[in-house]
Amino acid sequence: MENNKKQGVLLVNLGTPDEATPAAVRKFLGEFLHDKRVVNLTRWLWCPILHGVILPIRSPKVAKLYQSVWMDDGSPLLVYSLRQVEKLQAKLDMPVALGMTYGNPSLKFGIETLMSQGVEEVIVLPLYPQYSGTTTAAVSDGLTKAFKTLPVLPSYQFIRDYYSQPLYIKALAASVREHWESNGRGDYLLCSYHGIPKRLADEGDIYPNHCEETTELLAAELGLNKDQIGMTYQSRFGREEWLKPYTDKTLEELPKRGIKKLDIMAPAFSVDCLETLEEISDQCQEIFLEAGGERFSYISCLNDSDQHIDMMKQLVS
Structure with a gap:
Protein backbone atom coordinates (compact mmCIF):
# COMPACT_ATOMS: atom_id res chain seq x y z
CA MET A 1 0.00 0.00 0.00
CA GLU A 2 1.37 3.41 -0.94
CA ASN A 3 2.37 5.74 1.86
CA ASN A 4 1.05 9.24 1.13
CA LYS A 5 2.21 10.78 4.39
CA LYS A 6 4.80 13.56 3.99
CA GLN A 7 8.11 12.23 5.33
CA GLY A 8 11.04 13.98 6.94
CA VAL A 9 14.36 12.89 8.44
CA LEU A 10 15.61 13.57 11.96
CA LEU A 11 19.38 13.13 12.26
CA VAL A 12 20.33 12.60 15.91
CA ASN A 13 23.68 12.94 17.62
CA LEU A 14 24.71 12.94 21.26
CA GLY A 15 25.05 16.69 21.82
CA THR A 16 27.55 19.32 22.84
CA PRO A 17 27.84 22.34 25.16
CA ASP A 18 26.53 25.64 23.73
CA GLU A 19 29.84 27.33 24.54
CA ALA A 20 33.36 26.29 25.55
CA THR A 21 32.89 27.72 29.07
CA PRO A 22 32.84 25.96 32.45
CA ALA A 23 29.20 26.97 33.03
CA ALA A 24 28.00 25.67 29.63
CA VAL A 25 30.03 22.47 29.99
CA ARG A 26 28.66 21.92 33.51
CA LYS A 27 25.09 22.30 32.25
CA PHE A 28 25.70 19.86 29.37
CA LEU A 29 27.56 17.25 31.45
CA GLY A 30 24.89 17.52 34.15
CA GLU A 31 22.18 16.55 31.64
CA PHE A 32 24.32 13.85 29.98
CA LEU A 33 25.59 12.16 33.16
CA HIS A 34 22.15 12.31 34.78
CA ASP A 35 20.75 9.89 32.19
CA LYS A 36 20.35 6.38 33.64
CA ARG A 37 21.28 4.98 30.21
CA VAL A 38 24.70 6.60 30.60
CA VAL A 39 25.28 6.03 34.34
CA ASN A 40 22.87 3.48 35.79
CA LEU A 41 23.89 3.77 39.43
CA THR A 42 21.39 4.31 42.25
CA ARG A 43 20.34 7.98 42.19
CA TRP A 44 20.85 8.64 45.92
CA LEU A 45 24.42 7.42 45.52
CA TRP A 46 25.20 8.98 42.14
CA CYS A 47 23.62 12.46 42.38
CA PRO A 48 25.71 13.73 45.34
CA ILE A 49 28.90 12.44 43.64
CA LEU A 50 27.89 14.01 40.29
CA HIS A 51 26.88 17.43 41.65
CA GLY A 52 29.24 17.60 44.61
CA VAL A 53 32.45 16.23 43.09
CA ILE A 54 32.44 15.43 39.37
CA LEU A 55 30.79 18.52 37.85
CA PRO A 56 32.71 21.12 39.92
CA ILE A 57 36.07 19.43 39.20
CA ARG A 58 35.57 18.23 35.61
CA SER A 59 33.69 21.17 34.07
CA PRO A 60 36.60 23.69 34.04
CA LYS A 61 39.02 20.99 32.77
CA VAL A 62 36.66 19.82 30.01
CA ALA A 63 35.92 23.45 29.03
CA LYS A 64 39.66 23.96 28.38
CA LEU A 65 39.69 20.86 26.17
CA TYR A 66 36.68 22.15 24.21
CA GLN A 67 38.43 25.49 23.76
CA SER A 68 41.32 23.66 22.06
CA VAL A 69 39.05 22.19 19.35
CA TRP A 70 36.30 24.87 19.08
CA MET A 71 35.66 26.07 15.52
CA ASP A 72 34.62 29.53 14.31
CA ASP A 73 30.99 28.40 14.02
CA GLY A 74 30.95 26.47 17.30
CA SER A 75 31.55 22.94 18.53
CA PRO A 76 32.93 20.58 15.83
CA LEU A 77 30.17 18.05 16.57
CA LEU A 78 27.47 20.65 15.92
CA VAL A 79 29.20 22.23 12.91
CA TYR A 80 29.69 18.91 11.09
CA SER A 81 26.21 17.65 12.05
CA LEU A 82 24.60 20.78 10.57
CA ARG A 83 26.64 20.31 7.37
CA GLN A 84 25.32 16.73 7.18
CA VAL A 85 21.74 18.03 7.48
CA GLU A 86 22.31 20.56 4.69
CA LYS A 87 23.93 18.05 2.32
CA LEU A 88 21.43 15.26 3.00
CA GLN A 89 18.48 17.60 2.44
CA ALA A 90 19.99 18.62 -0.92
CA LYS A 91 20.07 14.92 -1.95
CA LEU A 92 16.62 13.97 -0.65
CA ASP A 93 13.22 15.22 -1.69
CA MET A 94 12.16 15.75 1.94
CA PRO A 95 12.93 18.00 4.93
CA VAL A 96 15.87 17.09 7.20
CA ALA A 97 16.40 18.41 10.75
CA LEU A 98 18.90 17.88 13.56
CA GLY A 99 18.18 16.90 17.15
CA MET A 100 20.56 16.16 20.02
CA THR A 101 19.91 13.71 22.85
CA TYR A 102 21.43 16.28 25.25
CA GLY A 103 21.78 20.05 24.80
CA ASN A 104 20.72 22.03 21.74
CA PRO A 105 19.07 21.71 19.29
CA SER A 106 16.90 19.32 21.32
CA LEU A 107 15.05 16.29 19.97
CA LYS A 108 11.78 18.15 20.55
CA PHE A 109 13.06 21.12 18.54
CA GLY A 110 14.08 18.80 15.69
CA ILE A 111 10.66 17.09 15.60
CA GLU A 112 8.80 20.42 15.77
CA THR A 113 10.99 21.79 12.95
CA LEU A 114 9.92 18.88 10.73
CA MET A 115 6.26 19.02 11.74
CA SER A 116 6.15 22.77 11.03
CA GLN A 117 7.01 21.82 7.43
CA GLY A 118 4.01 19.48 7.21
CA VAL A 119 5.91 16.26 8.03
CA GLU A 120 3.61 13.48 9.29
CA GLU A 121 6.11 10.61 9.33
CA VAL A 122 9.60 11.04 10.77
CA ILE A 123 12.50 8.76 9.82
CA VAL A 124 14.82 8.88 12.84
CA LEU A 125 18.48 8.22 12.09
CA PRO A 126 20.69 8.14 15.21
CA LEU A 127 24.25 8.73 13.99
CA TYR A 128 25.65 5.76 15.91
CA PRO A 129 26.62 2.99 13.45
CA GLN A 130 26.91 0.43 16.28
CA TYR A 131 23.96 0.02 18.65
CA SER A 132 24.40 0.61 22.36
CA GLY A 133 21.91 1.10 25.14
CA THR A 134 24.03 4.08 26.25
CA THR A 135 23.53 5.93 22.96
CA THR A 136 20.90 4.56 20.56
CA ALA A 137 18.42 3.54 23.28
CA ALA A 138 18.88 6.96 24.92
CA VAL A 139 17.63 8.51 21.64
CA SER A 140 14.49 6.37 21.85
CA ASP A 141 13.96 7.45 25.48
CA GLY A 142 14.42 11.09 24.49
CA LEU A 143 11.89 10.80 21.66
CA THR A 144 9.29 9.29 24.02
CA LYS A 145 9.85 12.21 26.39
CA ALA A 146 9.58 14.77 23.56
CA PHE A 147 6.39 13.17 22.21
CA LYS A 148 4.68 13.62 25.60
CA THR A 149 4.55 17.39 25.03
CA LEU A 150 3.17 17.28 21.47
CA PRO A 151 -0.58 17.65 20.79
CA VAL A 152 -0.29 15.49 17.65
CA LEU A 153 2.23 12.66 17.35
CA PRO A 154 3.96 11.97 14.04
CA SER A 155 4.33 8.34 13.05
CA TYR A 156 8.00 7.42 12.94
CA GLN A 157 10.52 4.84 11.80
CA PHE A 158 13.70 4.26 13.80
CA ILE A 159 16.95 3.13 12.18
CA ARG A 160 18.56 1.15 15.00
CA ASP A 161 22.07 0.61 13.58
CA TYR A 162 24.00 0.49 10.32
CA TYR A 163 27.39 -0.98 11.29
CA SER A 164 27.18 -3.70 8.61
CA GLN A 165 25.69 -1.58 5.80
Whole structure:
Protein backbone atom coordinates (compact mmCIF):
# COMPACT_ATOMS: atom_id res chain seq x y z
CA MET A 1 0.00 0.00 0.00
CA GLU A 2 1.37 3.41 -0.94
CA ASN A 3 2.37 5.74 1.86
CA ASN A 4 1.05 9.24 1.13
CA LYS A 5 2.21 10.78 4.39
CA LYS A 6 4.80 13.56 3.99
CA GLN A 7 8.11 12.23 5.33
CA GLY A 8 11.04 13.98 6.94
CA VAL A 9 14.36 12.89 8.44
CA LEU A 10 15.61 13.57 11.96
CA LEU A 11 19.38 13.13 12.26
CA VAL A 12 20.33 12.60 15.91
CA ASN A 13 23.68 12.94 17.62
CA LEU A 14 24.71 12.94 21.26
CA GLY A 15 25.05 16.69 21.82
CA THR A 16 27.55 19.32 22.84
CA PRO A 17 27.84 22.34 25.16
CA ASP A 18 26.53 25.64 23.73
CA GLU A 19 29.84 27.33 24.54
CA ALA A 20 33.36 26.29 25.55
CA THR A 21 32.89 27.72 29.07
CA PRO A 22 32.84 25.96 32.45
CA ALA A 23 29.20 26.97 33.03
CA ALA A 24 28.00 25.67 29.63
CA VAL A 25 30.03 22.47 29.99
CA ARG A 26 28.66 21.92 33.51
CA LYS A 27 25.09 22.30 32.25
CA PHE A 28 25.70 19.86 29.37
CA LEU A 29 27.56 17.25 31.45
CA GLY A 30 24.89 17.52 34.15
CA GLU A 31 22.18 16.55 31.64
CA PHE A 32 24.32 13.85 29.98
CA LEU A 33 25.59 12.16 33.16
CA HIS A 34 22.15 12.31 34.78
CA ASP A 35 20.75 9.89 32.19
CA LYS A 36 20.35 6.38 33.64
CA ARG A 37 21.28 4.98 30.21
CA VAL A 38 24.70 6.60 30.60
CA VAL A 39 25.28 6.03 34.34
CA ASN A 40 22.87 3.48 35.79
CA LEU A 41 23.89 3.77 39.43
CA THR A 42 21.39 4.31 42.25
CA ARG A 43 20.34 7.98 42.19
CA TRP A 44 20.85 8.64 45.92
CA LEU A 45 24.42 7.42 45.52
CA TRP A 46 25.20 8.98 42.14
CA CYS A 47 23.62 12.46 42.38
CA PRO A 48 25.71 13.73 45.34
CA ILE A 49 28.90 12.44 43.64
CA LEU A 50 27.89 14.01 40.29
CA HIS A 51 26.88 17.43 41.65
CA GLY A 52 29.24 17.60 44.61
CA VAL A 53 32.45 16.23 43.09
CA ILE A 54 32.44 15.43 39.37
CA LEU A 55 30.79 18.52 37.85
CA PRO A 56 32.71 21.12 39.92
CA ILE A 57 36.07 19.43 39.20
CA ARG A 58 35.57 18.23 35.61
CA SER A 59 33.69 21.17 34.07
CA PRO A 60 36.60 23.69 34.04
CA LYS A 61 39.02 20.99 32.77
CA VAL A 62 36.66 19.82 30.01
CA ALA A 63 35.92 23.45 29.03
CA LYS A 64 39.66 23.96 28.38
CA LEU A 65 39.69 20.86 26.17
CA TYR A 66 36.68 22.15 24.21
CA GLN A 67 38.43 25.49 23.76
CA SER A 68 41.32 23.66 22.06
CA VAL A 69 39.05 22.19 19.35
CA TRP A 70 36.30 24.87 19.08
CA MET A 71 35.66 26.07 15.52
CA ASP A 72 34.62 29.53 14.31
CA ASP A 73 30.99 28.40 14.02
CA GLY A 74 30.95 26.47 17.30
CA SER A 75 31.55 22.94 18.53
CA PRO A 76 32.93 20.58 15.83
CA LEU A 77 30.17 18.05 16.57
CA LEU A 78 27.47 20.65 15.92
CA VAL A 79 29.20 22.23 12.91
CA TYR A 80 29.69 18.91 11.09
CA SER A 81 26.21 17.65 12.05
CA LEU A 82 24.60 20.78 10.57
CA ARG A 83 26.64 20.31 7.37
CA GLN A 84 25.32 16.73 7.18
CA VAL A 85 21.74 18.03 7.48
CA GLU A 86 22.31 20.56 4.69
CA LYS A 87 23.93 18.05 2.32
CA LEU A 88 21.43 15.26 3.00
CA GLN A 89 18.48 17.60 2.44
CA ALA A 90 19.99 18.62 -0.92
CA LYS A 91 20.07 14.92 -1.95
CA LEU A 92 16.62 13.97 -0.65
CA ASP A 93 13.22 15.22 -1.69
CA MET A 94 12.16 15.75 1.94
CA PRO A 95 12.93 18.00 4.93
CA VAL A 96 15.87 17.09 7.20
CA ALA A 97 16.40 18.41 10.75
CA LEU A 98 18.90 17.88 13.56
CA GLY A 99 18.18 16.90 17.15
CA MET A 100 20.56 16.16 20.02
CA THR A 101 19.91 13.71 22.85
CA TYR A 102 21.43 16.28 25.25
CA GLY A 103 21.78 20.05 24.80
CA ASN A 104 20.72 22.03 21.74
CA PRO A 105 19.07 21.71 19.29
CA SER A 106 16.90 19.32 21.32
CA LEU A 107 15.05 16.29 19.97
CA LYS A 108 11.78 18.15 20.55
CA PHE A 109 13.06 21.12 18.54
CA GLY A 110 14.08 18.80 15.69
CA ILE A 111 10.66 17.09 15.60
CA GLU A 112 8.80 20.42 15.77
CA THR A 113 10.99 21.79 12.95
CA LEU A 114 9.92 18.88 10.73
CA MET A 115 6.26 19.02 11.74
CA SER A 116 6.15 22.77 11.03
CA GLN A 117 7.01 21.82 7.43
CA GLY A 118 4.01 19.48 7.21
CA VAL A 119 5.91 16.26 8.03
CA GLU A 120 3.61 13.48 9.29
CA GLU A 121 6.11 10.61 9.33
CA VAL A 122 9.60 11.04 10.77
CA ILE A 123 12.50 8.76 9.82
CA VAL A 124 14.82 8.88 12.84
CA LEU A 125 18.48 8.22 12.09
CA PRO A 126 20.69 8.14 15.21
CA LEU A 127 24.25 8.73 13.99
CA TYR A 128 25.65 5.76 15.91
CA PRO A 129 26.62 2.99 13.45
CA GLN A 130 26.91 0.43 16.28
CA TYR A 131 23.96 0.02 18.65
CA SER A 132 24.40 0.61 22.36
CA GLY A 133 21.91 1.10 25.14
CA THR A 134 24.03 4.08 26.25
CA THR A 135 23.53 5.93 22.96
CA THR A 136 20.90 4.56 20.56
CA ALA A 137 18.42 3.54 23.28
CA ALA A 138 18.88 6.96 24.92
CA VAL A 139 17.63 8.51 21.64
CA SER A 140 14.49 6.37 21.85
CA ASP A 141 13.96 7.45 25.48
CA GLY A 142 14.42 11.09 24.49
CA LEU A 143 11.89 10.80 21.66
CA THR A 144 9.29 9.29 24.02
CA LYS A 145 9.85 12.21 26.39
CA ALA A 146 9.58 14.77 23.56
CA PHE A 147 6.39 13.17 22.21
CA LYS A 148 4.68 13.62 25.60
CA THR A 149 4.55 17.39 25.03
CA LEU A 150 3.17 17.28 21.47
CA PRO A 151 -0.58 17.65 20.79
CA VAL A 152 -0.29 15.49 17.65
CA LEU A 153 2.23 12.66 17.35
CA PRO A 154 3.96 11.97 14.04
CA SER A 155 4.33 8.34 13.05
CA TYR A 156 8.00 7.42 12.94
CA GLN A 157 10.52 4.84 11.80
CA PHE A 158 13.70 4.26 13.80
CA ILE A 159 16.95 3.13 12.18
CA ARG A 160 18.56 1.15 15.00
CA ASP A 161 22.07 0.61 13.58
CA TYR A 162 24.00 0.49 10.32
CA TYR A 163 27.39 -0.98 11.29
CA SER A 164 27.18 -3.70 8.61
CA GLN A 165 25.69 -1.58 5.80
CA PRO A 166 27.92 -2.07 2.72
CA LEU A 167 27.94 1.68 1.95
CA TYR A 168 29.06 2.52 5.50
CA ILE A 169 31.96 0.05 5.27
CA LYS A 170 32.85 1.33 1.78
CA ALA A 171 32.79 4.93 3.06
CA LEU A 172 35.15 4.01 5.92
CA ALA A 173 37.47 2.16 3.52
CA ALA A 174 37.43 5.11 1.07
CA SER A 175 38.44 7.49 3.88
CA VAL A 176 41.38 5.21 4.78
CA ARG A 177 42.53 4.91 1.16
CA GLU A 178 42.32 8.68 0.63
CA HIS A 179 44.35 9.21 3.79
CA TRP A 180 46.98 6.72 2.64
CA GLU A 181 47.22 8.42 -0.75
CA SER A 182 47.77 11.85 0.84
CA ASN A 183 49.88 10.90 3.88
CA GLY A 184 51.46 7.54 3.12
CA ARG A 185 50.55 4.26 4.79
CA GLY A 186 51.49 3.21 8.33
CA ASP A 187 52.49 -0.23 9.61
CA TYR A 188 49.12 -0.80 11.28
CA LEU A 189 45.54 0.53 11.27
CA LEU A 190 43.93 0.87 14.70
CA CYS A 191 40.14 1.29 15.01
CA SER A 192 39.38 3.02 18.32
CA TYR A 193 35.75 2.80 19.48
CA HIS A 194 34.13 4.69 22.33
CA GLY A 195 34.08 2.36 25.34
CA ILE A 196 31.25 1.34 27.66
CA PRO A 197 31.47 -0.33 31.09
CA LYS A 198 32.07 -4.11 30.68
CA ARG A 199 29.17 -4.69 33.08
CA LEU A 200 26.74 -3.37 30.43
CA ALA A 201 28.01 -5.83 27.84
CA ASP A 202 27.76 -8.64 30.44
CA GLU A 203 24.12 -7.61 30.95
CA GLY A 204 23.44 -7.98 27.23
CA ASP A 205 24.45 -4.77 25.41
CA ILE A 206 25.37 -5.88 21.86
CA TYR A 207 27.71 -2.93 21.22
CA PRO A 208 31.03 -4.88 21.37
CA ASN A 209 29.71 -7.42 18.83
CA HIS A 210 28.86 -4.59 16.43
CA CYS A 211 32.31 -3.00 16.90
CA GLU A 212 34.06 -6.32 16.25
CA GLU A 213 32.02 -6.94 13.12
CA THR A 214 32.68 -3.40 11.83
CA THR A 215 36.42 -4.01 12.18
CA GLU A 216 36.19 -7.40 10.43
CA LEU A 217 34.16 -5.97 7.53
CA LEU A 218 36.55 -3.04 7.15
CA ALA A 219 39.57 -5.38 7.19
CA ALA A 220 37.97 -7.48 4.44
CA GLU A 221 37.14 -4.37 2.37
CA LEU A 222 40.73 -3.10 2.67
CA GLY A 223 42.30 -6.55 2.30
CA LEU A 224 44.09 -6.35 5.67
CA ASN A 225 45.03 -9.33 7.87
CA LYS A 226 45.02 -9.44 11.70
CA ASP A 227 48.66 -8.26 11.81
CA GLN A 228 47.72 -5.09 9.91
CA ILE A 229 44.51 -3.98 11.68
CA GLY A 230 43.16 -4.07 15.23
CA MET A 231 40.57 -2.50 17.52
CA THR A 232 40.47 -0.91 20.97
CA TYR A 233 38.14 1.10 23.22
CA GLN A 234 38.73 4.66 24.45
CA SER A 235 37.24 7.31 26.79
CA ARG A 236 36.77 5.22 29.93
CA PHE A 237 35.51 7.04 32.98
CA GLY A 238 35.44 6.10 36.67
CA ARG A 239 36.99 3.09 38.39
CA GLU A 240 35.06 0.09 37.08
CA GLU A 241 36.30 -2.15 34.26
CA TRP A 242 35.36 -1.05 30.73
CA LEU A 243 35.53 -2.93 27.43
CA LYS A 244 39.08 -4.01 26.56
CA PRO A 245 41.60 -3.68 25.04
CA TYR A 246 42.00 -0.03 26.11
CA THR A 247 43.25 2.38 23.45
CA ASP A 248 45.82 4.13 25.67
CA LYS A 249 47.35 0.88 26.98
CA THR A 250 47.53 -0.56 23.44
CA LEU A 251 49.32 2.55 22.18
CA GLU A 252 52.00 1.98 24.83
CA GLU A 253 52.48 -1.62 23.63
CA LEU A 254 52.44 -1.25 19.83
CA PRO A 255 56.00 0.19 19.44
CA LYS A 256 57.33 -2.79 21.44
CA ARG A 257 55.80 -5.03 18.76
CA GLY A 258 57.70 -3.15 16.06
CA ILE A 259 54.75 -0.98 14.98
CA LYS A 260 56.35 2.46 14.72
CA LYS A 261 54.06 4.08 12.13
CA LEU A 262 50.41 4.07 13.13
CA ASP A 263 47.19 5.05 11.38
CA ILE A 264 44.23 5.44 13.75
CA MET A 265 40.52 6.05 13.12
CA ALA A 266 37.28 6.20 15.13
CA PRO A 267 34.55 4.25 13.27
CA ALA A 268 31.92 4.67 16.02
CA PHE A 269 31.88 8.45 15.61
CA SER A 270 29.85 9.93 12.75
CA VAL A 271 31.57 13.32 13.09
CA ASP A 272 34.77 14.63 14.61
CA CYS A 273 34.30 15.87 18.17
CA LEU A 274 36.18 16.29 21.45
CA GLU A 275 36.86 12.53 21.72
CA THR A 276 38.49 12.38 18.29
CA LEU A 277 40.13 15.79 17.86
CA GLU A 278 41.50 16.15 21.38
CA GLU A 279 41.59 12.67 22.93
CA ILE A 280 42.78 10.69 19.89
CA SER A 281 44.56 13.29 17.81
CA ASP A 282 46.40 14.94 20.74
CA GLN A 283 46.48 12.75 23.87
CA CYS A 284 46.82 9.41 22.06
CA GLN A 285 49.50 10.77 19.75
CA GLU A 286 51.52 11.85 22.80
CA ILE A 287 51.19 8.38 24.40
CA PHE A 288 52.26 6.57 21.20
CA LEU A 289 55.27 8.81 20.48
CA GLU A 290 56.46 8.71 24.10
CA ALA A 291 56.29 4.88 23.96
CA GLY A 292 58.70 4.85 21.00
CA GLY A 293 56.37 5.33 18.05
CA GLU A 294 57.72 7.39 15.16
CA ARG A 295 54.65 8.49 13.21
CA PHE A 296 51.04 8.85 14.39
CA SER A 297 48.42 9.66 11.79
CA TYR A 298 44.76 10.31 12.64
CA ILE A 299 42.16 9.55 9.94
CA SER A 300 39.23 11.95 10.24
CA CYS A 301 35.65 10.79 10.80
CA LEU A 302 33.34 10.56 7.79
CA ASN A 303 31.81 13.93 8.71
CA ASP A 304 30.00 15.43 5.68
CA SER A 305 31.93 13.49 3.02
CA ASP A 306 29.96 12.60 -0.12
CA GLN A 307 30.22 8.84 0.56
CA HIS A 308 28.81 9.36 4.05
CA ILE A 309 25.86 11.43 2.80
CA ASP A 310 25.17 8.87 0.03
CA MET A 311 25.06 6.16 2.69
CA MET A 312 22.56 8.18 4.78
CA LYS A 313 20.44 8.73 1.68
CA GLN A 314 20.34 4.97 1.02
CA LEU A 315 19.49 4.19 4.67
CA VAL A 316 16.61 6.67 4.63
CA SER A 317 15.36 5.53 1.21
